[in-house]
Amino acid sequence: MNHQQPLPEDLVTDRSTSVHDIPGRTLRALSTSDLAGIDITLADVVETVEQAYRTLAAGASDNPRKLTVRPADGHSVGYAMLGRDGSREVVAVKTSYKHGLDKDRGDQHYYTALTLYDDISGLPLAMMDCGRIGALRTPAVSALLARACARPGARTALVIGTGTQGRLALPFLLTTLPDLDRLLLAGSHPDGIAAVRTELHRHFPDRDVELVTDLRAAATQADIVVATAGGHTAAAVEVDWLAPGALAVLVGHGLAPSTLHRADRVIATSEAQMQVTGTDMADAEGHLRPVDAELPRIVAGAAVGRRTADERIFGYNSGLVVTDIALGHRFAQLALAQGRGTRVPLWQ
Structure with missing residues (x-):
């Protein structure tokens, strides 16, 4: 180099x-x-x-x-x-x-x-x-993934999890995609849900979040799904739940392996990092789906994020x-x- x-x-x-x-x-x-x-x-x-x-x-x-x-x-x-x-x-x-x-x-x-x-x-x-x-960098990366790979005209975002990463996910998404007009949240901890709302109102006082109880129905409606839940979550969005053109971003947990292996396109911040830290998404043979493009090259204009409006994209957010x-x-x-x-x- x-x-x-x-x-x-x-x-x-x-x-x-x-x-x-x-x-x-x-x-x-x-x-x-x-x-x-x-x-x-x-x-x-x-x-x-x-x-x-x-x-x-x-x-x-x-x-x-x-x-x-x-x-x-x-x-x-x-x-x-x-x-x-x-x-x-x-x-x-x-x-x-x-x-x-x-x-x-x-x-x-x-x-x-x-x-x-x-x-x-x-x-x-x-x-x-x-x-x-780290608490700021990670949701900023998810927001850059969304800006680069969300389908044109994306309006609905779903965040899974109310921990550290879940609390800033929506404010950062609104920073890069201000036209989002429906914000959904899947979470079960009252304190975490309150913290998500507090952070959203601190940065965007006129916006609010809808708490969802039917994860499958919410995923079907979402243009962007950001999974930030902890390792003990029961949430696991399957690829068949995603609408055509949806972007599913994995930060922590909340997405099933099918969202990776059956995606039309896979984007990662780093393929090498994904091979190390993404092993819980491996298939029955222990393999991960190859990455089609890395986010740094997309941001720099050297690679393409989304190719068509209807392709389902899996995004892997790992720290660099x-x-x-x-x-x-x-x-x-x-x-x-x-x-x-x-x-x-x-x-x-």
Whole structure:
């Protein structure tokens, strides 16, 4: 991959707001509360993620496959992801660790962190909790998938699940597809349903969501289905439930394997990542359907998302570290402008 070729003008990130506050051997640590206090628009998040995809498609970024470790009994899992954003010229490492997979969710522990380094000065930029970054990045990717692959004139969106990803799915969809006029929600947890409504009203005060109890009937009516439910969900939309031209996006759980294997077209953020993390969608022989196109190339105009109005499309949303890097760098810029974070003399 040749990183010496100049990027197109629209991919060059404005670096005038440097995230360096002191040279040398200190690191700015950004906690969960530091990041929670930063206001960022949904449109800003979408634009940042989209630019990261364009830079990757242009061959100017690196996004190697993640490394995974887990003990034999499966009680924990750890991931490490290294990447480089070629437009921001930032190198970063993201780590994720979850403990207690054999226990109820309330007894589990989950930590994720992102460390950024400036690849021009060679200096460290920041280390931050990556929870909010992932919570914003993932629904932004679903919204980009919807913009690229929803059928023309799409009006109805169905979200399955009311967890972290379900709560921001609809606001992000409305950001990229403002003509959506019917918003459906399939969920069973009262607190989660209330949280979905709260997030929707916070970003779009004049919009509301319809709670559905018949998942099959709702899926039949939807132009876009975004499945964000947890692993214990009983929801499993089959391909025959989907209307002609529907887009089904898998983020967590809620879609049956038939939506992948019998789709007219399969789009993924990364085919390599799908082969690693999408094994629960494998067929009886343990195989996954090949991917027809990847989202970064579609966003960059190098590949086609939808070909016809009536084809059913399966979209696989898995995280790419280059999007975490871009969004993390954006948060670091905003944090520095607001004087947030703690200077840590890590190497002194």
